[in-house]
Amino acid sequence: MSVKSNSLDFFFNPKTVAIIGASESLKFGYTMTNYLLKSSFKTYPVNISKEKIFGYKAYKRISDIPEQIELAIIIVPNENVLEAIKDCIKSNVKGIIIETAGFAETGIEKYVQIQHEIEEIAKTANIRIIGPNCVGITNFNNNFTTTDVEFDKLLEGGKISIIAQSGVLGNVVVDWASSQKVAFAKSITFGNKVDVDEIDMLEYLENDPYTKVITLYLEGVKKGRKLIEILKRVTKPVIVLKNGRSKAGFNAIKSHTGSIAGDDKIYDAIFKQLPGVFRVDNFYEMFDIAQIFATQPLPNGKNVAIITASGSLGSLACDQIEQIGLNLAPLKKSTIEQMKKDSPNWTSLRNPIDLGPSVFATFKPALTALMNDENVHAVLYIFAVPQKPLETFSLTMIPQFRLINKLVTKFKKPVTICVFGSRWTLDYLLEESPKYNIPIMTRTDHALKGLKMMYDFKAIKERKI
Amino acid sequence: MSVKSNSLDFFFNPKTVAIIGASESLKFGYTMTNYLLKSSFKTYPVNISKEKIFGYKAYKRISDIPEQIELAIIIVPNENVLEAIKDCIKSNVKGIIIETAGFAETGIEKYVQIQHEIEEIAKTANIRIIGPNCVGITNFNNNFTTTDVEFDKLLEGGKISIIAQSGVLGNVVVDWASSQKVAFAKSITFGNKVDVDEIDMLEYLENDPYTKVITLYLEGVKKGRKLIEILKRVTKPVIVLKNGRSKAGFNAIKSHTGSIAGDDKIYDAIFKQLPGVFRVDNFYEMFDIAQIFATQPLPNGKNVAIITASGSLGSLACDQIEQIGLNLAPLKKSTIEQMKKDSPNWTSLRNPIDLGPSVFATFKPALTALMNDENVHAVLYIFAVPQKPLETFSLTMIPQFRLINKLVTKFKKPVTICVFGSRWTLDYLLEESPKYNIPIMTRTDHALKGLKMMYDFKAIKERKI
Numbered sequence: 001m002s003v004k005s006n007s008l009d010f011f012f013n014p015k016t017v018a019i020i021g022a023s024e025s026l027k028f029g030y031t032m033t034n035y036l037l038k039s040s041f042k043t044y045p046v047n048i049s050k051e052k053i054f055g056y057k058a059y060k061r062i063s064d065i066p067e068q069i070e071l072a073i074i075i076v077p078n079e080n081v082l083e084a085i086k087d088c089i090k091s092n093v094k095g096i097i098i099e100t101a102g103f104a105e106t107g108i109e110k111y112v113q114i115q116h117e118i119e120e121i122a123k124t125a126n127i128r129i130i131g132p133n134c135v136g137i138t139n140f141n142n143n144f145t146t147t148d149v150e151f152d153k154l155l156e157g158g159k160i161s162i163i164a165q166s167g168v169l170g171n172v173v174v175d176w177a178s179s180q181k182v183a184f185a186k187s188i189t190f191g192n193k194v195d196v197d198e199i200d201m202l203e204y205l206e207n208d209p210y211t212k213v214i215t216l217y218l219e220g221v222k223k224g225r226k227l228i229e230i231l232k233r234v235t236k237p238v239i240v241l242k243n244g245r246s247k248a249g250f251n252a253i254k255s256h257t258g259s260i261a262g263d264d265k266i267y268d269a270i271f272k273q274l275p276g277v278f279r280v281d282n283f284y285e286m287f288d289i290a291q292i293f294a295t296q297p298l299p300n301g302k303n304v305a306i307i308t309a310s311g312s313l314g315s316l317a318c319d320q321i322e323q324i325g326l327n328l329a330p331l332k333k334s335t336i337e338q339m340k341k342d343s344p345n346w347t348s349l350r351n352p353i354d355l356g357p358s359v360f361a362t363f364k365p366a367l368t369a370l371m372n373d374e375n376v377h378a379v380l381y382i383f384a385v386p387q388k389p390l391e392t393f394s395l396t397m398i399p400q401f402r403l404i405n406k407l408v409t410k411f412k413k414p415v416t417i418c419v420f421g422s423r424w425t426l427d428y429l430l431e432e433s434p435k436y437n438i439p440i441m442t443r444t445d446h447a448l449k450g451l452k453m454m455y456d457f458k459a460i461k462e463r464k465i
Numbered sequence: 466m467s468v469k470s471n472s473l474d475f476f477f478n479p480k481t482v483a484i485i486g487a488s489e490s491l492k493f494g495y496t497m498t499n500y501l502l503k504s505s506f507k508t509y510p511v512n513i514s515k516e517k518i519f520g521y522k523a524y525k526r527i528s529d530i531p532e533q534i535e536l537a538i539i540i541v542p543n544e545n546v547l548e549a550i551k552d553c554i555k556s557n558v559k560g561i562i563i564e565t566a567g568f569a570e571t572g573i574e575k576y577v578q579i580q581h582e583i584e585e586i587a588k589t590a591n592i593r594i595i596g597p598n599c600v601g602i603t604n605f606n607n608n609f610t611t612t613d614v615e616f617d618k619l620l621e622g623g624k625i626s627i628i629a630q631s632g633v634l635g636n637v638v639v640d641w642a643s644s645q646k647v648a649f650a651k652s653i654t655f656g657n658k659v660d661v662d663e664i665d666m667l668e669y670l671e672n673d674p675y676t677k678v679i680t681l682y683l684e685g686v687k688k689g690r691k692l693i694e695i696l697k698r699v700t701k702p703v704i705v706l707k708n709g710r711s712k713a714g715f716n717a718i719k720s721h722t723g724s725i726a727g728d729d730k731i732y733d734a735i736f737k738q739l740p741g742v743f744r745v746d747n748f749y750e751m752f753d754i755a756q757i758f759a760t761q762p763l764p765n766g767k768n769v770a771i772i773t774a775s776g777s778l779g780s781l782a783c784d785q786i787e788q789i790g791l792n793l794a795p796l797k798k799s800t801i802e803q804m805k806k807d808s809p810n811w812t813s814l815r816n817p818i819d820l821g822p823s824v825f826a827t828f829k830p831a832l833t834a835l836m837n838d839e840n841v842h843a844v845l846y847i848f849a850v851p852q853k854p855l856e857t858f859s860l861t862m863i864p865q866f867r868l869i870n871k872l873v874t875k876f877k878k879p880v881t882i883c884v885f886g887s888r889w890t891l892d893y894l895l896e897e898s899p900k901y902n903i904p905i906m907t908r909t910d911h912a913l914k915g916l917k918m919m920y921d922f923k924a925i926k927e928r929k930i
Contacts, residue, residue: 028822031853150853166777171851179888243781312631316708357493386636388496388615423644
């Protein structure tokens with residue numbers, strides 16, 4: 001059933017769109033309808049009982065629209081979905097996104113049955129269907145979205161794409177990530193996946209020039225063997241979050257999207273064997289790691305140097321380095337000598353490099369010495385400066401960012417910044433970071449796990465060559 | 466050497482203060498000096514070469530000050546510290562906080578030796594010393610601080626106190642926590658601890674009426690047996706973060722505060738046997754958990770009910786419930802029937818309760834039914850609503866908070882909110898939460914670990930009675 005990936009382009013860049021069930025009332029779909037009608041995407045509202053929606057002429061049925069529709073978004077109540085789909089097929093629509101919930105996930109026989117009928121239609125009709133029980137897609141490079149996310153708050157298109165099952169989550173993830181300056185290429189949620197699923201989307205994103213890193217949130221897997229096949233073929237890093245590790249979680253999935261989780265241990269074992277597939281524990285970890293993959297070069301080894309203004313956070317990160325399977329870089333004597341020239345006598349210049357409050361003045365020579373040291377394969381900069389001195393010294397941060405960017409490019413070694421401090425501090429650093437392509441996060445364990453996965457990914461790549 | 470805990474009050478509420486090494490230049494201590502001189506705390510700047518500091522008359526030596534000084538804060542360079550201490554002793558100062566770094570932690574013989582001399586002085590003189598290599602204390606109930614934290618940004622005094630070794634960290638933790646609406650009672654950092662240490666401070670905080678929860682960041686332990694003794698006696702929950710789990714971390718501590726970490730596995734085993742002592746992995750976990758202890762009643766059992774708008778996040782949390790050793794509460798039939806009355810047909814009313822986008826309308830009946838169910842001992846509310854609808858519906862959140870507060874008080878069951886969403890969403894909820902005494906965090910694993918520790922703490926309390 002797999003089709004050429006380009007054939008799904010109409011979901012991401014449709015020439016014409018119909019919103020079936022469009023309405024002005026403050027409920028699910030309100031923001032999307034308002035946004036699409038006012039956007040440059042040719043959008044037609046379909047509503048059985050309204051003349052106008054947000055001032056635009058509404059059509060009773062999709063067949064009343066005087067133009068051929070490529071993509072239909074369905075948000076009518078669950079009992080009316082089947083009829084809407086049949087209308088779409090009659091009108092030769094290429095793709096449907098069914099956002100309405102209330103099908104197999106309810107466990108109610110009547111709605112399970114409707115979902116089966118939709119599945120049958122998808123198999124026989126010349127149409128592709130995303131959903132039901134989802135929020136569809138967002139394309140961050142042309143600002144097309146079928147979600148309730150507001151585009152004026154979003155970043156420009158980035159290099160990370162996300163494939164997720166859940167609807168609400170699809171919206172919120174994008175929302176959250178935007179406020180963390182995690183820039184996406186494409187996001188896709190497919191809910192109960194009667195047709196389009198993670199396999200189609202992995203294939204699509206593998207060929208998508210905008211996507212450098214794929215993040216995949218999995219609940220149930222319907223075609224396990226096919227999933228493994230495609231995961232083997234994908235050459236981009238795939239960061240997977242899969243729930244259902246516990247019996248309770250397993251049951252919860254069933255009542256959420258109506259799919260069967262499968263034995264989690266089997267998937268865990270399979271993921272471990274797949275080169276380029278990395279399993280994570282939660283969404284925060286997922287995007288922090290994706291951000292490192294998206295912005296930093298792959299490290300040539302496992303030796304990490306730590307620079308910080310807080311010896312405590314430095315030594316806590318050392319514990320994590322060992323747990324995660326990296327090494328604390330043994331610095332060359334010349335590196336330490338180099339750093340000593342510019343540092344007060346009380347700074348600790350073994351690795352981790354604790355610059356203390358002198359960090360504003362001594363960061364530049366310290367980072368330069370570390371990046372020049374061939375024993376160092378990656379640098380973790382743990383930023384821990386109280387808000388007050390930072391407000392005073394904040395202008396010194398731009399040269400630091402510029403320096404990091406320059407040295408990363410020159411030496412092809414990854415640098416990650418972890419921030420421990422006030423919201424003001426984090427916001428200040430986040431705001432500036434995208435310009436310099438620097439991944440900023442709060443947790444050192446995420447940064448170090450990311451560096452370890454990057455190292456493993458590089459090892460796999462090289463074995464392939 | 467232990468003294469009556471009240472005898473350390475002069476550190477937290479000094480009648481008179483001298484800042485030895487006070488200066489107007491933009492370096493360590495600038496913010497503190499400026500703040501204390503302008504505060505209601507009677508503060509005298511001491512500087513060998515300046516006439517005035519921030520417009521206030523400066524004294525060449527502490528003995529020149531025309532008033533008896535209770536507390537001296539030393540921020541002169543490391544080579545001048547010993548002389549400053551001797552001056553303080555001559556002037557009958559009660560307590561000294563040495564913030565200057567550059568002693569045993571450098572590993573340089575000369576500075577290690579100076580620290581030894583300070584230690585000897587502390588043993589014989591009638592004086593208590595905090596430091597060196599620290600930022601001293603903050604009392605959030607009278608706004609006295611010896612740190613560079615800015616008080617106008619801080620919250621009112623709360624119920625959590627922190628004892629930490631590291632200086633920079635002491636500043637930043639308070640900074641960070643304030644911006645997360647984590648309200649502190651007292652914070653203490655003691656760096657290389659030549660005299661005052663975690664044992665003194667645990668004793669002090671056990672008797673401090675403002676402190677309900679103690680958080681303890683430990684690097685090296687010098688008096689292991691005494692620490693264990695006091696930890697056994699403390700009746701308040703103590704949340705411990707200790708580094709040095711790895712060899713690399715162990716070595717890093719040595720070069721940070723010059724103390725010996727001790728065998729981590731022994732401490733791990735000891736902590737596990739100590740009732741009321743809970744070990745955590747990082748600062749984020751530490752304060753999220755402290756926040757639950759500080760605001761919520763102890764649960765009567767291990768059964769957790771989850772309410773959410775995202776079935777995915779709900780099922781991920783189910784996996785964590787099992788891992789952490791809690792139960793997913795088996796709801797009574799009547800509870801489910803009660804919730805059904807007010808919910809659309811597509812919501813999933815098994816536990817986890819997935820209210821989907823109907824959460825604004827159906828939260829009230831759902832939470833009320835759950836709190837009334839004796840099978841439910843605690844509730845986790847995973848808030849996952851995109852920013853856009855939330856902005857529209859945000860006013861519905863205040864009644865939700867009010868309801869939570871009312872039901873927590875009535876049923877004495879803890880409720881914790883985990884937020885997944887944009888920074889705007891988190892900020893909005895955080896801003897309102899303190900008024901209603903609701904712990905808000907981003908990570909469900911922290912919330913669940915906190916509930917588990919609260920359950921264990923209650924079990925210990927009850928065994929004692």
